[in-house]
Amino acid sequence: MKLWIAFLFIGLSLQAQTNSYTISFDNAVHHEAVVKATFPEVKSKTLRVQMSRSSPGRYAIHEFAKNVYGFKATNGAGEALEIKRDDPYSWIITNTDGTINIEYILFANRGGGTYSQVDLTHAHLNMPATFMYAGALQERPIEIIFNAREDLSWKVATQLKHEVGNTFSAPNLYYFMDSPTEISDYQEREFQVDGQTVKFVLHDPNPDSDFDTYWERVKAIVLQEKAVFGELPTYDFGEYTFLACYAPNVSGDGMEHRNSTILTDTETLAEGGLEWNIGTVSHEFFHSWNVERIRPADLEPFQFDQANMSNSLWFAEGFTSYYTNLILERAGVISAEDYVKGLNGTFNYVWNSPALQYFNPIEMSNQAPFVDAATSVDPVNRENMFISYYSYGSVLGLALDLSLREKDLNLDDFMQLMWKRFGKTEVAYTVENIEATLADYAGAEFAQDFFGKYIYKSNMPDYKNLFEQVGLQLNRATAKPYFGASFSETSNGLEISRNTFKGSPAYQADLDKGDLITSIDGIAMTSNDAFKELLSNKNIDDVLQVTFERFGEEHKTKVRLTADPTFTIAIDNNAKKEAVKAREAWLAKK
Template identity: 40%
Template sequence: MTKRIFLILAVLWFSHTYAQKINYTLSFPNINHHEASISVTASGIPAGKATFRMSRSSPGRYATHEFGKNVYDVKAFDQTGASIPINRIDGDVYEVPKQNGTVRVDYTLYAAWADGTYSGVDPASIHLNMPSAMMWIKGFDKAPITVTFNIPAGKNWTIATQLKPTDDPLTFTAPGLQYLMDCPTKIGNLHWKKWNITNPDGKGYEFRLALEAETTDTVAGSFAAKIKRLVEEEQAVFGETPAYDYGTYTFIASINLYVEGDGMEHRNSTMISLPFNFTGTNDQLEVFAHEFFHNWNVERIRPKTLEPFNFEKSNMSNELWCAEGFTQYYGELLLCRSGLKPIDGLMGSLTGLIYSKEIAAGAKRYSPVEVSRNAVFVDAGVSIDRTNYPNMYSSYYPYGGATALALDLSLRSKFQLTLDDYMTALWKRFGKTEIAYTVPGLEEVLADVTHDKTFAADFFTRYVNGHESFDYAPLLEKAGLRLKKQNPGKAWLGQVQYEEGTTKISSNTIINTPLYNAGLDFNDVIVQIDSKLVARPADINEIIATHKPGDVINIHYKHRDENKTASLTLAENPGLAVVTFEQAGLPVTNEMKTFRNSWLGTKVNRQ
């Protein structure tokens, strides 16, 4: 091919691509019954067949979903408005067999589940997660997009979104499909609060809270001030906020009884829904701390396994222990640093993290990398059959958080470094450059930060790619914190749940616990222990309380219609608790106070 021909073809290709446009119009004529009428028009596309579809996954969610189930009355039209054929070729895929370069598809969306994954259309407000709402045309991911929202007549509503605004307050744009799908949108009676944050380079960004809640302007303002405090504390970890695409970051928050509980991070915003009455108290801030940390860790410091995001199926990831787990750790830590969570309250959070790594059966058998891969099934995935997750899975949120805690304490004790130093290095290498990372890449950065390849390789071998136990106790003591057994010397049957008011086991029994080793599992009914009849869980607890670990007892149970007897060896309750030395009545040295303040104290000069 000659250079001239190549240039001509390149110009033709560019002109053709540039002419392609996607336009969405959303209207709500049947809002009382949770329906939206949506039109998507594709123009400038090659004549012939065109395929439209609904997504099966959503940014920030890692499991597969069936958004196509809530789409119906699908019709197609040409540029004159004349009806043309459209065929449903799969559950969520529609094909226009023939079109001449412009085609419009209209459909009805039913939306009645307002959270970070799904959508909700209601006379009180409109709540949109784009993958659950927007049908898209295959093959034109880069085409520029315009979205127009037709607000119902008589509604003095405002629109909260990270879509780019235009001169028309009802019309917004996106550079392509990936960005559109990452743009949650809330339309309703919103309390707006705004503030500015400046980075060390002098560039400032506007932060916005768009709050759907029954509250006063004063209380909303006080709540926004707390969020600002969190933003500043999280900025201090990395030294700067990201350069937001259109100069703004938006907290889209619904805190009321009419949404479902969720928090979902996005590139320049987060969608938070809490099904509680709004109080503006600190306990409603935890999800804000977690989701905002994501605008560094996962939105920009991004696993390669999530790039590009596939809307037709879920992306399996090896790195969610870092993307979600480290974020889980920092969400709790930064609340404490911000003064929004007392140190005593943090102890319960640290206990939960350590439990997930040291006690949970899945973490004793599988690595953080391995459990991350299960997100394609567990991250709000929907199934009705029973799984064995209690024995082979530990959530990558607290498991990863426990790994972050282990690394933070190790860096502080061995190198006089911190996890903040490591996260900043990840930001500089992978976040600001937006180069997707892998697990080996994370190890390389740890080696660079510590100047110790042996330490980095050992940590990743044992605690990231492996599942060894970590000795938290001596490192926590440096901060005047004590890791102790919660019920030392107490006999224990195993972690188990019963059907309410009965002794019928409703949960999987856990591997290597007394009940599991004795052969009992879900749906078995415990009838006698130590030849004593039991009818309630309290009866079981009373009998076990008279024994000590190591005692061997007889247990009679019914499996389906068969009466069985087993010999069961009681164990010690493995429960743990993290408490401060003050709570334990132990002296706190100046060295402990210094370590604790360096770890848990604010990093922001608020003078």
């Protein structure tokens, strides 16, 4: 983010060399936009313009150039210029009079945090997926005109600086690329917090959406997250904008940016979104501190032409994930009981994963370029070698918070210290900086122990004791038998739908993804219900006779059932008063 800060408040009138863009949507019905750009006063003999291959907030490669066609380049007199290509992402243009104009068509039909979408309902723009750039001119200010469809009552919402009408500006390329834009017939709400404006732009086609109820929840989240850090960030131009698009034609996503966030989901507020979309609001707004300003050093500067790897996503994304539902509870959006119940899925996913033997949280973070909306056609073994850094960091954030509370400290105050040292100052941090800050806050021995066991290694904290201190119970369903496979129903049997977990009974019996189980103990497996009924009548250590098909041939194997490894986290109704008091302090509205 630092690339643009020094230029932010330099007026465009003082900059002779301003790159300008326009974008139009006449053929929106077929998902096309026409983009034009002018690069004046180019001194070099050639100018390379290119499409990004990655996008702020994403870590994987995304080949945005694949949706560009009809490319043209002219000089200041309108004469066609020579164009050469030396890679799939760039166009090298011969300079003749110092002015280079380009024009191209963009196909865009995925509304979310990474791509762009143009149709008759809106123009939903993620800038790296939409606009070519000239890397050699990246420090120049940018001006853009959005030719919004007046016949569709479109308006423009963005964190870009508003100039006049539908003209907006950015101090340089990075700020421009970090500024998603929603152009539609949206609704809007706003409120003032300590002299700054927090806006919520809602594009929702359902006329019965209960925007006011949703907005009250959003405001409560904003105030509770502000309470964690003690203050709001200083937003550029004094505004923060939620850009929400809840419509059946988009893809579910959330993507943080410096002064705004993209929120998309197929559920409108009236069709479930009022309850189910609010978690993304909590997660993404927390990022305006943690990620956008408390910034990992290995993401600076962000590279648009390559994948971006970080050691710190367990903290940047994972601790943010820990706070996501905790903030919902503190804001009164969900109950304490629902919050505790919600811990179960993530907790079991992490601590029952075979991947713990391969990578620690830092190394899981390094996997982001392969998993963060990345695509591949070859099968992968994520079930056995990867744990999401969102989830891993979330359960570690929980462990750190409860561990600190045993010392009459808490994670909120630690996050405030990280904010003061690295967020307000915008000095990017390393993993070592996090450990050093924890040492200053909670003591060197505490920090060294936590990082040594749980960050640099993959050990499991003593959650049973930690939960007891806040009146929760941690148990395992040791009396239930466990098979260790997921199934899809077919007309011929149950097909194993995922890689079997290493060490599970199914894995030990050499069953694999794609195997078709036709019978167990002579009973035809026609449905998941049939399997569940069979398993309910079995005991731990029972041996099942399994008949299955693989590559069209019938095989048999034996599966010895083990104890179900699932953990259960619940409120202890018989907890001591001290523990109940500690739980109330942990979950209390701030």
